[in-house]
Amino acid sequence: MEKKDIIQSFKDSLFTGLIALALFGPIVGLRTVSKGEGLFITPQWGVVFLLVGLCILGRFLININSARRKEFKIFSTLSSKFSSITEDKAKHFAITGILFAVVFPFLPFTDRYFMDVAIMILTYIMLGWGLNIVVGLAGLLDLGYVAFYAVGAYSYALIATTFGWSFWICLPLAGVFAAFFGILLGFPVLRLRGDYLAIVTLGFGEIIRIILINWYEVTNGPDGITGIPRPSFFGLPFKRSPDEGETSFHLFFNLEYSTMHRIIFLYYLILVLALITNYFTLKIRKLPVGRAWEALREDEIACKSLGVNPTNTKLTAFAIGAMFGGFAGSFFATRQAFISPESFTFIESAIIVAIVVLGGMGSQTGVVLASIFLIGITEMFRDLEQYRMIAFGGAMVLIMVFKPKGILANRKPTILMHGDKK
Amino acid sequence: MEYFIQQLVNGITLGSIYGLIAIGYTMVYGIIGMINFAHGDIFMIGAFVALISFIIFGLTGVALPIILLLVLLIAMLFTACYGWTVEKLAYKPLRGSFRLAPLISALGMSIVLQNYVQVSQGARVKPMQPLFSGGLEFFKNSEFIVTVSYLQIFIVVLTIILMGIFTYLITKTDLGRAQRACEQDRTMTALLGINVDRTISITFIIGSSLASVAGMMFVLYYGVIDFYIGFLAGIKAFTAAVLGGIGSLPGAMLGGLLIGLIETFWAGYVSLEYKDVAAFSVLIVVLIFFPTGFLGKPDIEKV
Numbered sequence: 001m002e003k004k005d006i007i008q009s010f011k012d013s014l015f016t017g018l019i020a021l022a023l024f025g026p027i028v029g030l031r032t033v034s035k036g037e038g039l040f041i042t043p044q045w046g047v048v049f050l051l052v053g054l055c056i057l058g059r060f061l062i063n064i065n066s067a068r069r070k071e072f073k074i075f076s077t078l079s080s081k082f083s084s085i086t087e088d089k090a091k092h093f094a095i096t097g098i099l100f101a102v103v104f105p106f107l108p109f110t111d112r113y114f115m116d117v118a119i120m121i122l123t124y125i126m127l128g129w130g131l132n133i134v135v136g137l138a139g140l141l142d143l144g145y146v147a148f149y150a151v152g153a154y155s156y157a158l159i160a161t162t163f164g165w166s167f168w169i170c171l172p173l174a175g176v177f178a179a180f181f182g183i184l185l186g187f188p189v190l191r192l193r194g195d196y197l198a199i200v201t202l203g204f205g206e207i208i209r210i211i212l213i214n215w216y217e218v219t220n221g222p223d224g225i226t227g228i229p230r231p232s233f234f235g236l237p238f239k240r241s242p243d244e245g246e247t248s249f250h251l252f253f254n255l256e257y258s259t260m261h262r263i264i265f266l267y268y269l270i271l272v273l274a275l276i277t278n279y280f281t282l283k284i285r286k287l288p289v290g291r292a293w294e295a296l297r298e299d300e301i302a303c304k305s306l307g308v309n310p311t312n313t314k315l316t317a318f319a320i321g322a323m324f325g326g327f328a329g330s331f332f333a334t335r336q337a338f339i340s341p342e343s344f345t346f347i348e349s350a351i352i353v354a355i356v357v358l359g360g361m362g363s364q365t366g367v368v369l370a371s372i373f374l375i376g377i378t379e380m381f382r383d384l385e386q387y388r389m390i391a392f393g394g395a396m397v398l399i400m401v402f403k404p405k406g407i408l409a410n411r412k413p414t415i416l417m418h419g420d421k422k
Numbered sequence: 423m424e425y426f427i428q429q430l431v432n433g434i435t436l437g438s439i440y441g442l443i444a445i446g447y448t449m450v451y452g453i454i455g456m457i458n459f460a461h462g463d464i465f466m467i468g469a470f471v472a473l474i475s476f477i478i479f480g481l482t483g484v485a486l487p488i489i490l491l492l493v494l495l496i497a498m499l500f501t502a503c504y505g506w507t508v509e510k511l512a513y514k515p516l517r518g519s520f521r522l523a524p525l526i527s528a529l530g531m532s533i534v535l536q537n538y539v540q541v542s543q544g545a546r547v548k549p550m551q552p553l554f555s556g557g558l559e560f561f562k563n564s565e566f567i568v569t570v571s572y573l574q575i576f577i578v579v580l581t582i583i584l585m586g587i588f589t590y591l592i593t594k595t596d597l598g599r600a601q602r603a604c605e606q607d608r609t610m611t612a613l614l615g616i617n618v619d620r621t622i623s624i625t626f627i628i629g630s631s632l633a634s635v636a637g638m639m640f641v642l643y644y645g646v647i648d649f650y651i652g653f654l655a656g657i658k659a660f661t662a663a664v665l666g667g668i669g670s671l672p673g674a675m676l677g678g679l680l681i682g683l684i685e686t687f688w689a690g691y692v693s694l695e696y697k698d699v700a701a702f703s704v705l706i707v708v709l710i711f712f713p714t715g716f717l718g719k720p721d722i723e724k725v
Contacts (some may be wrong), residue, residue: 022499022503027474030478032473039548143529196709198525200709203702387541393534393535397531400526401527
């Protein structure tokens with residue numbers, strides 16, 4: 001490295017520092033604090049200088065080493081190796097994963113907290129798989145997926161609290177309602193181009209949330225719905241002391257009463273629901289409609305020329321994705337026993353989209369890895385609530401910049417002409 | 423009738439703010455064909471910079487017009503830095519990637535900016551004492567007095583001035599010519615010796631400065647901001663850009679005015695709670711019936 005280069009990179013990093021100062025100076029450096037009547041400024045120059053210093057240093061190191069390329073290469077070869085391994089061993093991997101998931105509740109270190117986190121991760125896996133049909137297979141970016149989740153949760157909650165029907169009747173109904181909303185939204189908007197569609201679905205998600213907040217007579221507004229019935233084990237409730245003429249789960253099986261029974265049941269419930277979603281997706285990929293989705297994702301004009309009706313094909317993807325969102329929503333409602341519009345904000349949609357995108361659109365295993373990674377990390381840094389969202393958004397940007405296809409890029413069509421030549 | 427005129431005035435004021443944000447969306451879409459999802463948050467940053475500078479200058483006791491001018495320039499400068507940096511970090515490396523990549527990256531950037539402001543400035547709403555007071559009153563004899571506050575006049579006049587400068591910049595200068603050339607064909611423009619990357623950066627800088635002006639107006643008009651204002655304002659401004667025809671600059675301003683009017687009239691005559699639904703429904707309806715907006719060019723897909 002020559003002297004000229006060093007001076008050059010030094011200048012460059014000073015410039016970076018200047019920009020960083022302009023960025024962090026006002027927003028970080030001058031914190032506005034309400035005191036009594038008005039707002040006052042509390043300077044925090046220490047933090048600013050730290051951040052600016054870090055920017056200068058980082059930029060200088062990047063310039064001087066130009067190691068960026070090398071590291072980057074290592075990173076990408078590693079991840080492509082990883083994805084090829086997982087692809088070769090996809091079957092083994094999946095079976096091991098499922099086996100682990102099945103025995104997980106009975107492992108010695110599993111406690112209540114682990115179970116709660118596992119149920120949450122499985123919920124997101126299910127949502128991710130549901131959205132993967134829309135985003136990964138059909139290539140439609142849906143930023144309002146949480147709307148269908150909300151429709152499922154609210155329809156379950158309303159039906160269950162009004163008519164007192166059991167979970168097993170309400171679950172399919174919730175799915176049907178969500179699918180209906182999917183068709184309702186999809187019918188007019190699915191002829192739009194990709195990025196327009198993204199914004200419209202986002203707007204739809206917000207409309208649903210605003211309606212949930214304001215339609216007080218039905219949804220109870222921001223207070224939400226309480227007292228949603230818990231699920232029962234095929235008619236046997238999980239209660240310490242069952243009502244007259246009723247047998248509860250622990251009495252029927254002669255077990256000591258424990259709150260864990262219900263948690264374990266919920267865990268298996270969501271596991272089964274998620275696996276059904278996965279199985280369904282894997283099967284439908286091999287049917288004409290699944291093939292049509294993938295073909296549409298690759299080239300819409302070619303599809304039209306071959307007589308595939310793009311609107312109807314997209315509509316099925318949208319409706320099916322919405323249906324699984326609805327199932328997940330009703331599971332959420334029965335697990336929480338309380339729902340409010342708070343749970344269905346845009347950020348929830350963004351997390352689900354991030355799971356699908358990070359996992360590599362179209363890859364079922366990728367969704368699992370991304371959910372474990374994102375939700376697990378989020379749980380680990382529970383106390384740093386605000387910083388974790390910065391990291392979350394930053395990860396989305398970085399992955400798009402360095403690995404736009406996601407962790408496991410599986411955008412290969414399921415079949416190719418003349419066999420798979422790669 | 424008087425009530426109608428009052429709503430009209432309010433709607434035009436609100437529409438000016440939306441229009442200024444919408445220009446940023448439409449310019450970026452025109453030149454690189456992506457929806458800059460983080461633009462609403464750039465607007466929010468602009469509002470925060472303006473708020474902070476208002477507080478600082480409010481303590482010095484300088485005359486109001488000078489404060490306004492200074493805050494305007496400061497907000498434009500610092501917010502432009504944000505626009506520039508966001509483009510460099512999140513969008514530039516993605517040129518030539520698949521279609522949805524920049525959109526997802528922009529989504530991530532929007533989350534980062536929101537939470538960054540939440541962490542550094544706190545999650546509470548920030549109130550500001552009004553700087554402007556008074557206004558012109560019309561129809562004094564009738565039951566309902568129509569008030570046009572000086573602030574509303576200031577907002578509309580400032581918007582018109584900025585529009586004038588901006589139109590001049592785009593239609594008459596070399597920079598504007600380069601920008602319009604990039605919009606039509608980036609490869610050809612590069613072959614003709616125009617620095618395309620620089621032109622795109624400048625587009626972001628101009629868009630962010632206009633958004634910061636909108637942010638400053640927002641602080642003055644509503645007197646309350648928080649880290650979340652960018653989301654709704656951004657979506658509405660995007661709706662405005664689509665309504666006017668995305669890629670068309672006069673369209674963005676027209677769309678902004680229409681959205682402002684629709685929202686105010688909806689809030690005034692139909693229901694206050696559902697005023698945000700009005701904007702989103704308009705977006706959906708417009709995209710279905712006029713996919714190219716009112717002043718947009720039809721978009722022909724070629725094989």
